[in-house]
Amino acid sequence: MTKFPHSGSESRLERGRRALAEIDGEAGEKVVASLADIAPDFATYLLEFPFGDIYSRPGLDLRAREIATIAALTAMGNAAPQLKVHIAAGLNVGLSREEITEIIMQMAVYAGFPAALNGLFAAKEVFAK
Template sequence: MTRIAHTGCLALLALALTATATFGEQAMNERYARGWKALTALAPGKAQAVQDGLADIAPDMGRFVVEFGYGDVFTRPGLDPASRQIATIAALTALGNAAPQLRFHIEAGLAAGLSPDQIVDVIYVTTVFAGFPAGLNALAVARDAFAEKGVAVSHAPAHAPDAIDRRARGLAALAATSQNAGQHVLDSLADIAPDMAAFILDFSYGDVISRTFLTPAQKEIAMVAAATARGTMAPQLKVHAKAALAVGMTREQLAEVVIQMAVYAGFPAALNGLTALREAFAEVDG
């Protein structure tokens, strides 16, 4: 190879490397810009604080939050911002170990159009999956967030003003998503804990899931997110994936809820959730 040809090859290689680096930087900037726009729309007063709080120890973590959490995931078209906040509030309530992030997303939920009553009902629904300590701690966070934003719950009746009792309400709520599953719940626990079956129907469905501040689809988003985030509820996740389909959610929307859990509960939880979704869909098709 002549010196001229060798020099020309080096020049082409340098040009290619420069172009690759420029393309990579441009892609990174586009992801960051997209994520930053979404983040500041939800938390205009606190978005910069997220970056500033990490600048001294892990500035790349701040970039990851914006680029991946918001630029890659939150801005995907499968769910609207309010639905994504329902999923996030449910997941963080269920995890029980992220009070600062829960408060951030309660405020973001308000910015996305959720009412205080709806946010509280997301916590009620999640309490069914994560227990009363998780629910009580989340309500304490919500109280502080609402006070800062100058909003409050309405204390409006959560159920229709009729004479229907808890058991009938619970059976009706369960039938709306799972057809004749009520008797199956009773039968499945009759040999060991019949009162647990009654608690599921009367409390979980009759008192909580039958409440009217959230739509049926919003309740299922919260339950799918909570079950995925906890990481130990594949059977329940499959039940509520099917229930979500029954109330009009699409498979793509359910996948989006679970994909988002990679940001808040980690990739293993999200991957296990997707496996449960695949099995639920196959059972529906079968």
């Protein structure tokens, strides 16, 4: 299980950058960079809170965190850009295409067929890259 321990010498921002690089790789850096000209402070918040604080907590490995994230974004039904980033992250942390497809299909039960269809089409796009 990959962890990003909270050390006294590393800031939330530094820990968040490290986590983002391991989880999302280049796709995550593109999201952060795309905010530079409109909301650089929001990019900092994105690095510090979700990645520096939440993803860095013990208790769940990155694979489990991405399963939860893919499920949540699929259930929302309206977050395709973020879902695509996290589908790629899921692949990056060891999820298979089949597992991601099953996670998204499971959401049809709880979020409805339209949300699951949107998720499957987002996955199809990511898998094609």
